[in-house]
Amino acid sequence: MVKTESKLQFNIQNYFKSFKFLFVVFSFSLLIFILIPAKPIIAAEFFFKTEREEIGIGDEVRINLLFSSNQNINAFEGKLIFPSDLLDLRDIQDGNTIINLWIEKPKAEENEIIFSGITPGGFKGENGLIFSAFFRSKKEGTAVFSIEQASALLHDGIGTAAELSVVDLQLLIKEEAEVIPVDRAPDTNPPEPFTPEIARDSNLFEGEWFLVFATQDKDSGIAYYAIHESRRKKEANQISPKDWTETESPYVLQDQELRSYIYVKAVDRAGNERIEVIEPEYPVNWYEIWWIWGIIVIIGLVIIYIVRRFLWK
Amino acid sequence: MCQLSGKILFLLIIFSLILGLADFALSGQGMVETTIIISICGNNVIDEGEVCDGTDLAGKTCQDFGYTHGNLACSPACDAFNISGCYTPPSPPPGGGGGGAPPAETKVIFSGRAYPERKVTLLKDAQISATTVAGPDAKFYISLSGLSAGNYNFSLYTEDNRNERSSLLTFPIYVTAGVTTHVSGIFISPTIDVDKSEVKKGDVIVIFGQSTAESEITIIVSSEEEIFLKASTDKDGVYLYNFDTVPLSMGQHHTKSRSAIEGEVSPYSKTVGFLVGTKNVLKEKPGILLGDLNRDGRINLVDFSIAAYWYRRSLSSAMKEIECERLNCDGKINLVDFSIMAYYWTG
Numbered sequence: 001m002v003k004t005e006s007k008l009q010f011n012i013q014n015y016f017k018s019f020k021f022l023f024v025v026f027s028f029s030l031l032i033f034i035l036i037p038a039k040p041i042i043a044a045e046f047f048f049k050t051e052r053e054e055i056g057i058g059d060e061v062r063i064n065l066l067f068s069s070n071q072n073i074n075a076f077e078g079k080l081i082f083p084s085d086l087l088d089l090r091d092i093q094d095g096n097t098i099i100n101l102w103i104e105k106p107k108a109e110e111n112e113i114i115f116s117g118i119t120p121g122g123f124k125g126e127n128g129l130i131f132s133a134f135f136r137s138k139k140e141g142t143a144v145f146s147i148e149q150a151s152a153l154l155h156d157g158i159g160t161a162a163e164l165s166v167v168d169l170q171l172l173i174k175e176e177a178e179v180i181p182v183d184r185a186p187d188t189n190p191p192e193p194f195t196p197e198i199a200r201d202s203n204l205f206e207g208e209w210f211l212v213f214a215t216q217d218k219d220s221g222i223a224y225y226a227i228h229e230s231r232r233k234k235e236a237n238q239i240s241p242k243d244w245t246e247t248e249s250p251y252v253l254q255d256q257e258l259r260s261y262i263y264v265k266a267v268d269r270a271g272n273e274r275i276e277v278i279e280p281e282y283p284v285n286w287y288e289i290w291w292i293w294g295i296i297v298i299i300g301l302v303i304i305y306i307v308r309r310f311l312w313k
Numbered sequence: 314m315c316q317l318s319g320k321i322l323f324l325l326i327i328f329s330l331i332l333g334l335a336d337f338a339l340s341g342q343g344m345v346e347t348t349i350i351i352s353i354c355g356n357n358v359i360d361e362g363e364v365c366d367g368t369d370l371a372g373k374t375c376q377d378f379g380y381t382h383g384n385l386a387c388s389p390a391c392d393a394f395n396i397s398g399c400y401t402p403p404s405p406p407p408g409g410g411g412g413g414a415p416p417a418e419t420k421v422i423f424s425g426r427a428y429p430e431r432k433v434t435l436l437k438d439a440q441i442s443a444t445t446v447a448g449p450d451a452k453f454y455i456s457l458s459g460l461s462a463g464n465y466n467f468s469l470y471t472e473d474n475r476n477e478r479s480s481l482l483t484f485p486i487y488v489t490a491g492v493t494t495h496v497s498g499i500f501i502s503p504t505i506d507v508d509k510s511e512v513k514k515g516d517v518i519v520i521f522g523q524s525t526a527e528s529e530i531t532i533i534v535s536s537e538e539e540i541f542l543k544a545s546t547d548k549d550g551v552y553l554y555n556f557d558t559v560p561l562s563m564g565q566h567h568t569k570s571r572s573a574i575e576g577e578v579s580p581y582s583k584t585v586g587f588l589v590g591t592k593n594v595l596k597e598k599p600g601i602l603l604g605d606l607n608r609d610g611r612i613n614l615v616d617f618s619i620a621a622y623w624y625r626r627s628l629s630s631a632m633k634e635i636e637c638e639r640l641n642c643d644g645k646i647n648l649v650d651f652s653i654m655a656y657y658w659t660g
Binding site: 129 | 354357358360367368369436437438439440441459460461462463464466468481482483485583603606607613614615617618619621622623624629631632635641648649650651652653654655656657658660
């Protein structure tokens with residue numbers, strides 16, 4: 001009987017010991033769980049994506065600069081740095097970009113590509129393409145791509161800087177690696193329709209009339225814009241290639257009297273074209289066209305001749 | 314006893330280590346690092362785990378799915394082929410001419426609630442692409458066709474009975490060729506304003522605006538604790554609340570609102586500020602529209618072009634004045650000014 005009691009007491013002691021043990025473990029773990037701060041989720045991030053992380057010498061590679069954010073961002077800028085001793089920059093494409101308006105269209109300068117632009121309404125999401133850059137490798141080595149002076153501003157009406165991180169990319173260039181050409185999808189679609197607008201402002205071009213325009217191409221991106229002004233209405237295919245003036249927005253109009261038809265051509269990198277036409281604000285009247293007067297004079301002279309030659313008699 | 318303590322200590326270390334690692338993993342640190350190498354959907358390249366990606370269809374065509382015509386597409390998640398653009402035209406009747414189904418159109422349809430009989434504007438990649446007028450029940454419908462496949466940034470806004478604009482509601486959408494994309498259940502946020510820029514503590518400030526007809530409005534007034542107020546819109550979508558400022562402390566406060574009807578809830582409106590002070594000052598309708606550099610009442614490509622011209626240049630005295638009045642007044646045009654412009658953009 002005594003023995004049984006003692007055994008029972010021992011079991012109870014064990015039970016309390018194990019309970020105490022569990023309690024201590026649980027409390028301690030809870031404390032650690034609370035005290036070790038969870039790393040904050042990155043608000044916005046520039047990062048790269050490539051199909052291959054190892055290429056051969058003379059190989060072409062596409063590097064996509066991407067952006068993800070869990071906050072609404074409406075302005076972006078930065079400088080993509082690449083090793084120009086290892087790689088030649090062949091092309092930059094901004095088709096399908098999340099940037100609606102470029103302040104500085106991606107442009108190469110030695111070993112960097114500068115870019116800045118805005119997205120009215122903002123962008124919030126993952127894997128938004130900023131632009132693609134195509135490189136050809138020159139020699140063996142490890143190419144590191146990074147972004148400097150990166151900035152992303154919140155869509156909050158005051159341009160607050162978002163918490164931003166940049167993830168670099170390493171690309172291995174090896175002599176023995178297989179050379180695989182980059183697969184570029186064919187672009188057969190013209191750029192998107194757009195509406196150029198004529199404007200005038202005392203703070204720009206000394207108050208002269210200018211034209212603004214912008215569009216996007218969802219495949220290869222816009223290569224360039226060209227403009228043709230004419231007081232005579234034409235079919236777009238009647239305009240000779242030499243009569244197009246390659247330009248950028250804003251464009252100061254040659255015809256400051258706004259009496260010309262304005263043809264604006266957007267051409268993508270595959271050569272597809274979209275032409276938009278703006279009717280003249282003050283069209284030329286028929287009596288202001290010299291050749292109509294020329295015809296009238298000729299007809300008049302013919303009539304006079306006929307009258308004098310045949311009817312006068 | 315000593316052995317038991319040793320065991321406890323050992324178990325504590327192991328258990329804590331497991332929890333610590335779990336915490337570390339849950340914090341997302343590992344995920345951030347891997348985002349550079351995980352496959353992405355939308356780059357036109359099939360990555361690991363993807364069936365297709367944008368224009369990269371792994372060499373498949375409609376013919377592989379038993380159709381003779383049309384455009385095969387990839388699902389937005391890159392996990393399946395989209396065959397809705399594929400078709401097989403019916404055989405021509407004997408002796409008759411040809412025929413067949415036309416290729417499926419690529420379009421996007423937007424529908425939802427705005428304000429009763431007010432204009433709704435749709436922007437496609439920052440430029441106005443369509444406008445419509447909402448019905449008396451505030452419902453609207455816009456169909457946009459002739460699009461190419463690709464990523465688009467669509468935005469919608471409306472204007473209230475005082476021509477105040479709502480916030481831009483933005484939808485980044487991947488449009489697939491030959492597919493009609495429906496964006497339904499859109500609920501444009503209400504407009505909001507107050508009748509006083511400064512209100513004497515204890516007096517009433519009127520908070521008002523417009524939303525969809527006969528909806529419930531929740532107004533939030535910032536204070537030490539946020540104050541939630543309820544109002545209803547009338548058949549014209551107008552709401553008004555006389556707010557007693559007794560519970561508010563002296564100083565600057567802000568208010569915003571949102572609308573709810575039939576289980577649908579709008580995003581929050583813009584935020585407006587007012588001061589609780591020692592006197593009442595009626596709020597004047599602002600004649601200045603932020604971002605509107607050429608003062609034409611719109612913030613669009615013209616304003617963008619003016620700002621782009623002065624970007625990183627030293628400003629003329631006239632431009633300095635405009636920059637101070639309509640942008641952030643730091644004496645230069647930089648990315649922050651463009652961000653302000655993008656926020657107030659009207660197209």
